Amino acid sequence: MKIERLHHIAIICSDYERSKRFYTEILGFTIENEVYRQERDSYKLDLSLNGQYLIELFSFPNPPQRPSRPEATGLRHIAFGVNNVEAAVACLQSKNIVVEPIRMDEFTDRRFTFFSDPDNLPIEIYELR
Incomplete structure (x- = not known):
């Protein structure tokens, strides 16, 4: 296998509108596509930076918390x-x-x-x- 580059990072947020504003208005990402998936009661927001697709922002009802501090196994x-x-x-x-x-x-x-x-x-x- 030969990986060419990172394709995207998927992030599940607890408050979709708040995270959407953060990644677009604070960090400057551009919305490429936004869909609501009714069967999952979930939004999927595709975000790019300088023309490069980087982040998929998801919302799901009641996602469990994932510890990031103190540092835990997984994405740091x-x-x-x-x-x-x-x-x-x-x-x-x-x-x-x-x-x-x-x-x-x-x-x-x-x-x-x-x-x-x-x-x-x-x-x-x-x-x-």
């Missing part, structure tokens, strides 16, 4: 590359998003930090240059 976090971590932090903070202090990756000498989505999924922003 998602990370997005930015050109300027400080500018990204300032943008997030201007939208009342709590952001951890900026840290330095000791192996790459690149700056990064974390914040959370509405369901406490950890999201990293990592400086590209």
Whole structure:
């Protein structure tokens, strides 16, 4: 098998409208497609960033909680590359998003930090240059 690239990340949210606003209005994703699947009582929202399809956002009635802190087995976090971590932090903070202090990756000498989505999924922003 030869994997070419990451196709998408699927996220189940507890409050569809709140998460839809977060990923589109706060993080700047573009809605590619939105469907309501009546048989599942579930929305599926396809989101892209800079023309690349990246996230499927799902809603389901009463999804169980999945611990992300303390760190648990499974998906640890998602990370997005930015050109300027400080500018990204300032943008997030201007939208009342709590952001951890900026840290330095000791192996790459690149700056990064974390914040959370509405369901406490950890999201990293990592400086590209």
